[in-house]
Amino acid sequence: MLKVLSFLNSALWSWFFLPCTLSCGILLTVRSRAIQLRRLPDALLLPFSERNVSSESYSSGQAASTALASTVGTGNVIGTAQAIAMGGIGAVFWMWVAAALAMVIKYAEIYLSVLFRGSDSSGSPMRYIEKSLGKRCAAFYAMCAVCSALGMGCTVQANGCVSALMSALELNYQPYAGISLPAKAILGAVIAAAVAVILARGIDSVGKAAERLVPFMSVGFIILCIAVLAAKVDAILPALSSIVKEAFSPRAEIGGAVGACIQWGLRRGAFSNEAGLGSAALAHGSVADTTPSREALWGIFEVFVDTVLICSAAALVIICSGVHIPYGSAPGAELMANAVSAVFRGKAAALFFCAALALFAFTSILGWSAYMQLSVRYLFGVDARLLCACASAAAAFLGAVLPVDTVWIAADLFNALMSVPNFIALFLLSDRVKQ
Secondary structure, three states: OHHHHHHHHHHHHHHHHHHHHHHHHHHHHHHOOOHHHHOHHHHHOHHHHOOOOOOOOOOHHHHHHHHHHHHOOHHHHHHHHHHHHHHOOOHHHHHHHHHHHHHHHHHHHHHHHHHOOOOOOOOOHHHHHHHHHOHHHHHHHHHHHHHHHHHHHHHHHHHHHHHHHHHHHOOOOEEEOOEEEOHHHHHHHHHHHHHHHHHHOOHHHHHHHHHHHHHHHHHHHHHHHHHHHHHOHHHHHHHHHHHHHHHHOOOHHHOOOHHHHHHHHHHHHHHHHOOOOOHHHHHHOOOOOOOHHHHHHHHHHHHHHHHHHHHHHHHHHHHHHOOOOOOOOOOOOHHHHHHHHHHOOOOHHHHHHHHHHHHHHHHHHHHHHHHHHHHHHHHHOOOOHHHHHHHHHHHHHHHHHOOOHHHHHHHHHHHHHHHHHHHHHHHHHHHHOOO
């Protein structure tokens, strides 16, 4: 069964998702006259031009924070490390290419979700998928989103969060009253409780929590990266030169294959920013008092922060630190941790990195759990916030205490399945996306 899931997963990502990302991104770029480049300055100024809204309203800034909460996670660190190890240093260049295409894809997803709002003024990928492909395809998308939220969004991220905390605090199994009580279970229970409390208050509560946590964690992580790069300033220009050079002439350690370099750069870039999954449209579709074109600019902003800033910073830290890169393998967060430790001796920097990684994972749980609430609401027409809160908390706890290798493959598969109706709808409705 595991082999079948792995085959389907690989086939969907390699033979459907990546070709669709390239073709859809190019089509939308041509039809919008490269809006992701023309209006990039406007998109970057959005956080400073956010209009004052009532504290009871779900604002564009909160929607962007929710979307970034789901994307800015362990994928930024682990995904970037894997892109470099599996595709070579040049894979970073193709991550930038993926970001350029992802900007216009996310723009289109958010634009269409606001354009095709339902009678209750809520927009989502399900609305524009229903418009172009019918209600059954929209329901299929929503069911895959629920499964992805429980798997990749809660179980896998909770596992990463607890692993980072365990490493930072150097916790082991602690005896209590003669019973061996796993520290993982304690941390898992704390995470599950925090998730349940926030989610039980609804989507607005998630937006407010994300609005506080996402800027703090993103700025903190970038400051750490800047500190590392400041200590290795002489290596920055050679690193950038190597990225561009090896994008078209990969090193022998990965077989010298340009195709592998391109594939891993595009694949991990897409994994980082989630363009093509429609997830950002779930966050932005319910924003009140907005227009499709203005709200869609947040998609450009989110990809820039997620991939261009955070992933690029992580990549430069790994390359400039001089740490050994295990080419041909699929490393986890330890490659970034080793890079930080190689520059700053001692535990302080490593502790900060592990804490940042744990916070990344926790906010991803909140973001994806909010998507689950919206998907369940579309499927059954009820506000099942308490049920979703309990399900997310349970999945987070299980992810904290159990191995999640199989869950990771299954969740990755559901992510790919989400993209199938989403990309088809984007192709069919691409002429409706305005500037």
